[in-house]
Amino acid sequence: MKKIVCAPRGGICLAAIGLVMMGFGILRGEVPVVLEKAINICMECIGIG
16 A cells, blocks of 8 residues: 555656756746647648648
8 A cells, every 4th residue: 555655756856857847948938939839730730720
């Protein structure tokens, strides 16, 4: 039962690194760039753009 409740340290470290990198990208102002690319990809897949 204890193994199910406790997460491995490696996973927690990777999640923390991911959050730090996301925060760094937000501070650099990369959110509009990522959203624009996502919209373009979706429009191409649907066939509108």
